[in-house]
Amino acid sequence: MKLDRQSLLGSIRDQEEKVVIAKVLDDAEKVLKNHRPLLTNFYDPYHTGLIISVLERIPDLEFGTNGGYPAAERVRIAIFPDYLDENEIDYDTVVLAVEGNFKMVQVTHRDFLGSVLGLGIKREMVGDLLVTNNGCQVVATREVASYLSTHLTRVHRVRVTVREILPAELVLPEVRVKEIKTTVASLRIDAVAAAGFGTSRTRLVREILAEKLSLNWHTCANAAAPVRQGDIISLRGRGRLELAEVRGNTKSGRIGIVIKRFL
Structure with missing residues (x-):
């Protein structure tokens, strides 16, 4: 079965991401032709989500993920015919x-x-x-x-x-989460990250320009980049944040937010 690659790849602009999805589409075509499961290599959460968003649009296919333990960040994706049970898949x-x-x-x-x-x-x-x-x-x-x-x-x-x-x-690390309820002037990444990491926006901007900060596992060098609810912000050497909730404007015109900081 030949897939409509133009349609499936059309919304992807980043060249590296196109290469990743093209490889996944090759695997999907093999699965549809040979009726045997195939495994991807390991991907971070951003690329995993990107791949899944494409696989969901292909009929007669199912997929699953596994990274060796339940809370794994990096996972392999199994692509298999929709009549198979995922429990039968060996993620190797x-x-x-x-x-x-x-x-x-x-x-x-x-x-x-x-x-x-x-x-x-x-x-x-x-x-x-x-x-x-x-x-x-x-x-x-x-x-x-x-x-x-x-x-x-x-x-x-x-x-x-x-x-x-x-x-x-496996000795799994203890995950400690600190919930931070605060307000910011805007949902720019420098404002949200500064509030979450407890530092000044000026210092955060320096870290951003030094390409030490990532948004959803992609390096972000734009201090004005918008952040949305559910986004993940990582700062090298400081850990990771999730913008867990956007609560709306306060009387003073600031925006109420809830940040989860993973310690």
């Missing part, structure tokens, strides 16, 4: 424990990710990385798991071992 993900003596060395998510990508593994082959007291847990596609297990021997000068663990053995 592996959880690896990367362990070493990090008592004297402070390491971050970036250190572990850098060591993994430094082996030549593409980012889309790896899901979430969860930092633990003695290392990191890495969700990856099965096809790169053995390579990682063999070749990942050091992280930030610390020798490590890599072993496969069961998803039930």
Whole structure:
């Protein structure tokens, strides 16, 4: 079955996004032709939502997502005929424990990710990385798991071992959320982010111009970019916010909002 690609791709302007969707449409056509499920690589929430918005418009197909554990941010998408049950789909993900003596060395998510990508593994082959007291847990596609297990021997000068663990053995990070009820002059990203991170708009603008801030997982260099309810704002080194609710104008003309800050 040939899909109407012009219609499905027509509203997408970003070239990188077009490449992603074109690959997904190739997979969708294969599924419709061969009646066998196919898996994408790992995608962040923004691209996952983009892909799902396209798959929802294709008849006779179903899809599901899985990132190795229920709250995963990065997930693989399974595309399969609509008569199949998603419970029958094998998402072919592996959880690896990367362990070493990090008592004297402070390491971050970036250190572990850098060591993994430094082996030549593409980012889309790896899901979430969860930092633990003695290392990191890495969700990856099965096809790169053995390579990682063999070749990942050091992280930030610390020798490590890599072993496969069961998803039930994952040590999930405690998610703490602070709810902030405040008002802003406008729903510009600099105003909302400054309120959420507890800093000045002037400082936030500097961070934005330095491309340290992301809106819905895309780098945002425009301090005046509008923010809508449900949008996610990330600031490198400071964490993540969600504009959870827009409550409308106050008597003074400001806009009442509720922000969730993930600590």
